Amino acid sequence: MSKNLNLTLRVWRQRGPADSGAFGTYKADGINDDMSFLEMLDVVNERLIGDGKDPIAFDHDCREGICGSCGFVIDGRPHGPQPGTTVCQLHMRHFNDGDDITVEPWRAAAFPIIKDLVVSRAPFDKIIQAGGYISAPTGAARDANSTLIPKPTADLAFDAAACIGCGACVAACPNGAAQLFTSAKIAHLNLLPQGQPERWSRVTSMVEVMESYFGSCTNYRECEAVCPKGISIDFIAKMNRDFLQAKFRDKKKLAGGPLGDAG
Amino acid sequence: MLSGSAPRTSAAAQAPAVRQRRKHHLWVLYFYGSAIGKKAVMAVTGIVLLGFVLMHMVGNLKLYYPDAERHLNAYGEWLRTFGEPALPHTGFLWILRGGLILSFILHIHAAVSLTLMNRQARPIKYQGGRSYAAADYAARTMRWSGFIIGFYVLFHLADLTWGNANPDFIRGEPYNNLYYSFERVPVALVYIVANLLLGLHIYHGAWSLFQSLGLANPRFNQWRRTFAAVFAAAIVIGNVSFPIAVLAGAVDEPEHITGEARLIEHAHTLGTAAETLPGVTFHA
Incomplete structure (x- = not known):
């Protein structure tokens, strides 16, 4: 039985490499807990686009944990709380209804931020x-x-x-x-x-x-x-x-x- | 695998800073110029310092001998006279000290330069905070424990080697110096806290050195952590026990028996003059 989660996301938004960036807060209501973290972001982005706002940029490709494209820091931990799992394979069932989730890009001098959660x-x-x-x-x-x-x-x-x-x-x-x-x-x-x-x-x-x-x-x-x-x-x-x-x-x-x- | 991954988003966006390294012609400098080289130097100098700390602690266990003052002072005298007449007086001691000072300087220099390198590698911290999944307290406080231990060593030298931090200091009578130093409660506390930090430093360092030198093997990997924990515990228990023993009155007050006095007594029991004992020179 899947259930629905209502979440609050704090996501790092940065227009480009030169921008200083800041956290933006987003409501993610009615999230099916069978979704992956990226699918959850897809839902949030669809709603943002519907509202005429800039969607959250993130890297992704295979969505089966083998390409190495995706990845960001969730609540202070790269790829989130589940060990041995990329964010595309991290399912929302590992979160609880009402959770506040902080999402931030990789931070390293060698990995400049291109946009939002995307780094080079x-x-x-x-x-x-x-x-x-x-x-x-x-x-x-x-x-x-x-x-x-x-x-x-x-x-x-x-x-x-x-x-x-x-x-x-x-x-x-x-x-x-x-x-x-x-x-x-x-x-x-x-x-x-x-x-x-x-x-x-x-x-x-x-x-x-x-x-x-x-x-x-x-x-x-x-x-x-x-x-x-x-x-x-x-x-x-x-x-x-x-x-x-x-x-x-x-x-x-x-x-x-x-x-x-x-x- | 990497080539099969998704095309990276235009890397032209902003190229990260590249550190250019000067090419030294001298091999040692070129080797030390690399971070892995510096870590290897830290590991090797760490082994030297671990050896010193262990021998220092074991030597001081003479505090628990029945005739502690004689034994400790004689041990101090032995360190100064060992190797005579091939080496000058305190020659052997200065060879040891030379190795220690060099190790200490290299250990600190490597640590400082690697820390600066690492700061540059992440100029912007995680704005939403970060969590630790594996790094323990000892590993995360290495820089602090090392920094404090460095200053503690200077105090320790001023207290028990140079004597200017110890009003009861008598050159050549380590037992007396140690006794009256540890009798002061604040000083004893400094020693206890510093040695707890030393234990913390060793707990990470004595494990970490295996990784830095590339010593990993499924047969003994699990023992590396045990080795570090046992080593750290031995040093802490031994060293912390000395000030506690003095404060608890478990150690006798000094009777000012110097190493030379002990030698004279020893010669007396043999029925000879102390000057005729092999390897003995007196310095008035």
Whole structure:
């Protein structure tokens, strides 16, 4: 049996990057508790449009928790109160009738607000460009199983690859650090045989780009707690280890690069 | 995965600030220039400081020996004479102090510069407030506990090493200095509060150092927290017990037996002159 909720929303409204922004208060009455949080916002927006007002802007795409587009802070917690869930998969049944809900965008110097709840996560793309890839010879497709990978290694790499790049880790981190995202992207490739040729340059380059935008890790573990994909901070330890190893291994070519990987 | 995600809304809107890092030619500086490098330095210097804090606490447990004054003063004298004649008087002590001072400075420098970096990373706080899902009190107060411990260390040195904060200070008689220092209730309270904060700092730090150095392994991960908790508890219980023991009258009043006096007595029982004992030099 679904029931209806009457809610009061306090939503961050900001016209553009240069605007200072402020909270706006909206009544959300008659919300079916089978709706997702985004569907609830759709209803509120339809009513706003009907009243000739500017709808609340938010990022979204797949609405099944795998694309990484959606995400904002609900009552002080990225992606809201339900662990392991993106806002598109967060259902209104986790709220109570009469609740006041505060909704705010990710806050980080690296994630400037574009409008309302939409932020630019372009620095994540810069981190990926710095080494979140493998180089492979083109030509005829190889047999799928020609490179043997132990099952536990494949599983661990897949756990890291589950990162959807939503940015909740940065949003939750009191330091605005992107360690969980970066470490997941590094581990995903550094664990696998295909990632080995660029292993050391990957970690140095990606960490360098990460540190040029984001804060540093002080092991609060907030990122792990809010990650909708349950990425473990063990990957951060692995990134630190790979980074330190790369630094000690790669004495002549500090900036990394293919020649620096020798040895 | 990322490439499969939705197209990002025009990033041209406003490009975030990029921190440009100077490329040092000296490897050590280049390494220390990175935040992960600084955290590794914090972890290693933290290990040095943890080792010191543990040995300091264990050494002071001599307060509970039956003949505490002799033992404590002799221990102090031993620290000054150890390594002679290969090393000059207090040579070994100054090697230890050199390592400690360097660790302390690096630990603080790394902490301050990383804190500044982190402040820049979120110039606008959450306007609607934020909640914490995992970060405990110890982790969230590291900067405060560290800051206060730094000042406490200066007071501690002034009180029991330099002596200018302790009217009853006698150089070379740690037992006397410690006894009359802890007898003052406000001073004892400073020691107790500072050591509780030290425990809090260690509770996070002794766990965090494993992550910073990349020491994670499913076999021992669960023990990292236990290690930090036990280490912090041992330091707090040991160190807090000293002022309490003095205040409770569980420790004898000093009889001014110096380490040298103890050596002379020891030589006497052997039937020789103290000067003939191996490795002993007297400084009048």
